[in-house]
Amino acid sequence: MDEAGERARAQFERSGPITGRAQTGDGAIAVEVVPGGKLKNVKLTPYALRSAPEVIAQQIVELANQATRRAGDRMYRTLAPALGDGQIRSMGYEPLPDDEDDYRR
Numbered sequence: 305m306d307e308a309g310e311r312a313r314a315q316f317e318r319s320g321p322i323t324g325r326a327q328t329g330d331g332a333i334a335v336e337v338v339p340g341g342k343l344k345n346v347k348l349t350p351y352a353l354r355s356a357p358e359v360i361a362q363q364i365v366e367l368a369n370q371a372t373r374r375a376g377d378r379m380y381r382t383l384a385p386a387l388g389d390g391q392i393r394s395m396g397y398e399p400l401p402d403d404e405d406d407y408r409r
Contacts, residue, residue, distance in 0.1 A: 311386035319382045324375030326367040328352075333363050339379045339397065341372035373400060 316322075323344060327334035332352035336345040352360060380397040 312383055315382050315386045319378070322375060322378045322382060324371035324373065324378065326370040326374065328363060328367070333360065333367060335364060335367045335371050337368055337371045337375050339372075339375045341368060341375070343368060 323336050323338055325334065325336045330351070332349045334345075334347040335343060338344055346364060348360070352363075355363075376397045377400040380392050380399045383392045383395075383397070384399075
């Protein structure tokens with residue numbers, strides 16, 4: 305267990321902070337979350353504020369869900385080499401399908 309913990313720590317040191325990000329196509333709303341989905345940052349441009357509050361709220365929820373999946377993917381890709389696929393999946397982190405990897409910039 306100590307060896308796996310040490311490998312995981314080393315992986316975290318190499319990867320830096322793990323977050324997930326998502327934004328609307330026009331960049332009017334952007335969110336950042338930590339693994340597990342806790343919001344770290346929400347940015348709204350003046351253009352975004354032209355929409356009804358219900359629309360803004362729905363977009364934030366959808367973006368937060370997308371960002372949470374991305375954070376989980378990053379956590380998986382960081383820890384799977386150290387802990388193994390089964391253990392990291394048992395923690396609730398999974399890789400995104402290959403067709404969703406366009407966000408990895």
